[in-house]
Amino acid sequence: MTIIDTLKRWAGEDWQVRDTALRRNVRVLGLAAWVLLILNVAHVGVFVLLRFDDPIRDAWARQIALAHGGMAVVAVTIAVLARRVHGAAELTRWHRGLPLVAAVLIIAWAIAVTVIDQAVTASVNAYVNAVIAMAIVYLFRPATALIVLTLAWAGLAGVLGWMVSDPAQLATSRMNAVTATALAMLISVLSWRHFVRTELLQRALAESNRQLQAQRAELERLANKDALTGLLNRREFERQAALELARARRLGSPLALFILDLDHFKAVNDTHGHAVGDQVLVEAATRMSRSIRQTDRLARWGGEEFVLLLPDTGCESASLLAEKLRHAVGDAPMPGMGSSVTVSIGAVVARGDDLPDWPVLLRMADEALYQAKREGRNRAFVRCLKSDRSSLAKNETR
Structure with missing residues (x-):
């Protein structure tokens, strides 16, 4: 089987499990949003209390607190929406878009925090944490994950080019972001394929059990019933x-x-x-x-x-x-x-x-x-x- 044939087969399998993956994403998203809220509130509490003699660092602390405060509001909104979607009988286009929108917002927020951090450090930890967390928490089809992560890295690289003047620091930050993005992509693909294989296997087992039960019922019927009239034999x-x-x-x-x-x-x-x-x-x-x-x-x-x-x-x-x-x-x-x-x-x-x-x-x-x-x-x-x-x-x- 060629690579193209394998990709076509994967695409067909992806389509079969997309609704199940969506409901799983929504369920996990509801829990993850509350965890994110707790982390945001903790960061707000820490950075509001920080005081620095350096006005740059002091402004940096206020901006970080503000960014986490804004994200806390977003996290609450995501948690409420996820609960509503989880209880929906039918999945609409809006429902399908919620996990993707939430992921984009979180990554965009992480890029913003990374940019704010450049005032005091060359670290891109906020971005790294966000993309790795998204890869672990979410189940995205590989094509979707590739698009989201590529745009995320491109957005971060562009903003860093505008904010960072030191070429060495810029190259290091961008390459660290590339490494984190590639690792997130690998985790995302492996998690997705594991989910697809497990889900399809469970469905196959359920169908096999259903057929076995039907065959057993039919055998019991044939053993106890007259084939022509349906009466007892x-x-x-x-x-x-x-x-x-x-x-x-x-x-x-x-x-x-x-x-x-x-x-x-x-x-x-x-x-x-x-x-x-x-x-x-x-x-x-x-x-x-x-x-x-x-x-x-x-x-x-x-x-x-x-x-x-x-x-x-x-x-x-x-x-x-x-x-x-x-x-x-x-x-x-x-x-x-x-x-x-x-x-x-x-x-x-x-x-x-x-x-x-x-x-x-x-x-x-x-x-x-x-x-x-x-x-x-x-x-x-x-x-x-x-x-x-x-x-x-x-x-x-x-």
Whole structure:
């Protein structure tokens, strides 16, 4: 990969993280502004109290105090604005410009303090401290940092050329400023690239975790649900049925098990095709789901056969629900057919003390289904065990 390709890739990555970097800059700017305020107030207190016999030095102290006092006002303003921007839901152009404007103001102030210092010293410490601090505190794109720092050095070099008459002192000050500017640029670029890599890595990890969670949820759904109808599959139904049987035995509550079979379903596939047959299965599952409670367990048992477990349901309620389900499935035409499909239902109802084991309960419901089939289909045959006096309730088409 060439340098140009690398720079293009970096530019694309920079664009992806610019809003995150801005919010981070605003958050840090709010804290840094208060730190700057404390330093400004401390400088004002020190330099106001300083007294010199030399009028030049005395004037210098007053000017330094004034410069720090002005910067204290700016720092408070920056802190207030940063807090407002940090709480903004959307970032406007004005919001984006705040960190850059703050950086320019601070560097301009540092240049002014450096110029004031030339009255008593050749030091450019104020400028050095400002550009290094900006590079550490702020996250600027390398292009932006290069422009800001280049203009900062050019501004300082120009002002020093106007203020300093000694060529040796001028050259030393300018080169010290060059060194500080180059170091600040290096720090800025390294900090920015570290931030970009970290942010993109975190996003990639978050996206990977999201995909893994989605895949896990899908695998759990596929493991527990029938792929066609979205109902419980056989394995999950038996797992939940075991829990409900244990609960019914513990509480002595009634429980009903239905087996529902679509009548003459093979003829549907043979006449209309398997695609229409799948639509019929889905529609039948939907109609049954709408007719039961959220606490009931409905599953596709296999082919055109469904099972339904109803906690806290006695013989009379089971008989009424069986008729409701029979009408829900068979009273309206099925999609793709123009005609209806009927359903035969076999059910067994027992109370907790009389509940047989699961295989026996399932066999009883299956026998009840065959009884409904033998009597002509489109029927519900409900068998109630001992606690309901072994009564038989037949609900037939009239």
